[in-house]
Amino acid sequence: GAGVSQTPSNKVTEKGKYVELRCDPISGHTALYWYRQSLGQGPEFLIYFQGTGAADDSGLPNDRFFAVRPEGSVSTLKIQRTERGDSAVYLCASSRDPAEEQYFGPGTRLTVT
């Protein structure tokens, strides 16, 4: 079946602009995760959704970052007033259950100029 998909695959934006990154999880997966991976680093946890609610948003770096999952399926990560330091690959993953294996999407490479 289809895996986790993310759009766009690449996004270039100017400093100060607003961006939205989309994640389509595997059908039936109730748990959804966002991670950020900077160059040469491992991914870092941003936020975890169980169903429609954000069960843990402790990894969001500041209040410019926000994520939603209104119908418990697709999720959107929103970044306001982007800064050059936000440039990274944003990864989404989903799992059937929070204790089970996570399946990763291909990521969105965000570049803030």
Added chain:
Amino acid sequence: KNEVEQSPQNLTAQEGEFITINCSYSVGISALHWLQQHPGGGIVSLFMLSSGKKKHGRLIATINIQEKHSSLHITASHPRDSAVYICAVRNSGGSNYKLTFGKGTLLTVNP
């Protein structure tokens, strides 16, 4: 100090060589993952293990819970094994959904 440390950071091998990548962690975990990431590509899960040893094809993963250490071995390495290999630990307790990742090991296998 990172909670998850991998070594080496970079590894170059000749085709056919036996490869070992190490991972040490400092926190209590419920499971450990080995992941593969190709340049420009997404992350693929290779193993999730909480004890002992798992094998899949030419890949073997072991974990020693007491020593807080895991190894990923690749037998008869091939250029298509070239990728970044990432160790990630799954928290124990109530936040067992949360993964903490190492920085990765860049493996290059030359023909």
